[in-house]
Amino acid sequence: MTPRLSRQRARRLLSLALLLTSTQALGTDDTSAAQKEAVPQATNLQLDQPVITELGPPAGVKPAAANTPRAADSAEDISLPQAENLQLDQPIQELDPQPVAKDETAPAAVAETKAVNAQAELPEPGTISLVPGKIAKPLRLLGAEIPPATSTRLAWSPSQHFEGVYSPTAVLVVNGAKPGPVLCLTAAVHGDELNGVETVRRVMYDLDADHLSGAVIGVPIVNLQGFHRGSRYLTDRRDLNRHFPGDPDGSSASRIANSFFHEVISRCNAVVDLHTGSFYRTNLPQLRGDLSNPKVVKMTQGFGSTVVLHSAGAKGTLRRAAVEAGIPTVTLEAGAPMVLDELSVSHSVKGIRTLLNQLGMVSKFRLWGDPEPVYYTSTWQRTSTGGVIFSEVQLGEFVRKGDLLGTVTNPITNVRTEIRSKHNGRILGMALNQVVQPGFAAYHIGLQAPQEQISSPQEVVAEESVADKSQSKAPATPNTTQAPTEGEE
Numbered sequence: 343m344t345p346r347l348s349r350q351r352a353r354r355l356l357s358l359a360l361l362l363t364s365t366q367a368l369g370t371d372d373t374s375a376a377q378k379e380a381v382p383q384a385t386n387l388q389l390d391q392p393v394i395t396e397l398g399p400p401a402g403v404k405p406a407a408a409n410t411p412r413a414a415d416s417a418e419d420i421s422l423p424q425a426e427n428l429q430l431d432q433p434i435q436e437l438d439p440q441p442v443a444k445d446e447t448a449p450a451a452v453a454e455t456k457a458v459n460a461q462a463e464l465p466e467p468g469t470i471s472l473v474p475g476k477i478a479k480p481l482r483l484l485g486a487e488i489p490p491a492t493s494t495r496l497a498w499s500p501s502q503h504f505e506g507v508y509s510p511t512a513v514l515v516v517n518g519a520k521p522g523p524v525l526c527l528t529a530a531v532h533g534d535e536l537n538g539v540e541t542v543r544r545v546m547y548d549l550d551a552d553h554l555s556g557a558v559i560g561v562p563i564v565n566l567q568g569f570h571r572g573s574r575y576l577t578d579r580r581d582l583n584r585h586f587p588g589d590p591d592g593s594s595a596s597r598i599a600n601s602f603f604h605e606v607i608s609r610c611n612a613v614v615d616l617h618t619g620s621f622y623r624t625n626l627p628q629l630r631g632d633l634s635n636p637k638v639v640k641m642t643q644g645f646g647s648t649v650v651l652h653s654a655g656a657k658g659t660l661r662r663a664a665v666e667a668g669i670p671t672v673t674l675e676a677g678a679p680m681v682l683d684e685l686s687v688s689h690s691v692k693g694i695r696t697l698l699n700q701l702g703m704v705s706k707f708r709l710w711g712d713p714e715p716v717y718y719t720s721t722w723q724r725t726s727t728g729g730v731i732f733s734e735v736q737l738g739e740f741v742r743k744g745d746l747l748g749t750v751t752n753p754i755t756n757v758r759t760e761i762r763s764k765h766n767g768r769i770l771g772m773a774l775n776q777v778v779q780p781g782f783a784a785y786h787i788g789l790q791a792p793q794e795q796i797s798s799p800q801e802v803v804a805e806e807s808v809a810d811k812s813q814s815k816a817p818a819t820p821n822t823t824q825a826p827t828e829g830e831e
């Protein structure tokens with residue numbers, strides 16, 4: 343036998359041996375029984391059987407308890423599970439490896455519900471007006487009851503998804519030991535706007551429930567779908583911020599908007615919705631609000647020295663829908679999408695802390711007490727040619743008519759076009775250097791607002807929330823408009 347043949351034979355023998363071994367392994371001999379222990383048996387779903395779904399209520403009738411626990415809430419005697427106290431203001435030494443939704447095992451200091459002497463807790467004159475004698479109440483939200491002096495994390499899931507699971511969105515709640523309004527902070531309604539996510543984290547994790555009057559609800563990422571993909575939109579390319587207050591029988595975006603609006607926003611006495619510029623544009627930190635609404639004007643004054651732009655807001659925005667439902671709401675715009683910038687975040691945090699102070703909810707932050715906000719209306723200046731845009735001005739700069747704002751250069755023909763200001767005003771938002779098409783909204787110029795546009799401010803008071811009012815529903819408007827507003831909300 344040649345060496346080659348013997349090698350072939352050896353290989354054949356080896357293959358045979360391997361075959362025998364694997365056949366034995368497949369055999370159902372008793373030695374493998376030990377490995378079966380402790381594995382739960384799968385449920386038999388009988389996939390060939392038809393599944394009968396519970397049909398929802400007929401069109402036009404809002405679904406009851408399933409999606410909207412507020413229906414049950416109105417009956418005060420229904421007991422809800424008590425939320426655990428996570429003490430959000432305590433430093434966290436190590437990263438919490440657990441996802442938010444599965445946090446049951448976190449060490450929970452049992453909430454010590456303090457009997458608050460209503461008389462002793464009346465706010466100082468000049469702060470928010472509270473109903474006299476009111477005692478801090480447990481806050482009911484998302485199927486849980488949060489006692490006074492408690493910080494916790496809840497989860498909001500926008501109804502159902504066809505996969506059967508929807509990633510729950512974290513809702514941070516700090517219910518103060520003393521009575522006061524419910525202020526809500528929402529961020530990343532556009533999934534690519536990151537500054538607000540960080541702003542909400544910094545504000546929420548610095549609140550001390552024992553010394554807070556009222557409650558703060560913080561939703562760092564409203565549009566989780568977009569956030570995961572680094573996208574402004576929902577997965578169906580719809581802009582969530584054009585579908586509020588939503589419609590339980592409408593498009594996917596409308597349903598998500600409806601769920602969020604009724605389960606969270608309707609619980610708020612005031613809302614700050616955090617945004618950034620859109621599509622490679624950046625914004626000077628600024629508030630946007632309907633200044634014909636006295637309560638909104640009062641809110642804008644709470645942010646200290648922050649620029650305020652008067653606008654009613656596009657139809658379908660969270661801000662406009664909330665204001666129409668009687669909840670004073672402002673948008674806080676800062677920076678550009680897709681990036682985190684410290685200046686925008688720290689300005690926003692400072693502004694919100696000042697607001698908390700101005701609303702009489704906290705006393706420890708004493709920032710920007712005095713400087714008045716400056717009110718603007720605005721106009722966009724667009725490029726007349728396409729090419730590479732480079733700016734000569736900076737955010738916040740004051741410009742005069744005729745000043746050079748930037749240039750657009752055609753990279754092929756080398757033709758350069760200047761963009762000169764058509765107004766005396768202030769740069770509130772602008773394009774980042776990039777390639778633009780003719781007509782691109784490049785500079786957002788703020789013009790001092792005429793005084794008659796601004797209503798005299800009115801206190802924001804801790805009234806009963808919209809959800810508690812007798813079934814007062816915001817009309818579900820069919821939000822089909824998809825017109826993108828430039829660089830905003």
Ligand SMILES: [Zn+2]
Nearest residue numbers: 532617618831
């Ligand atoms: Zn936005």
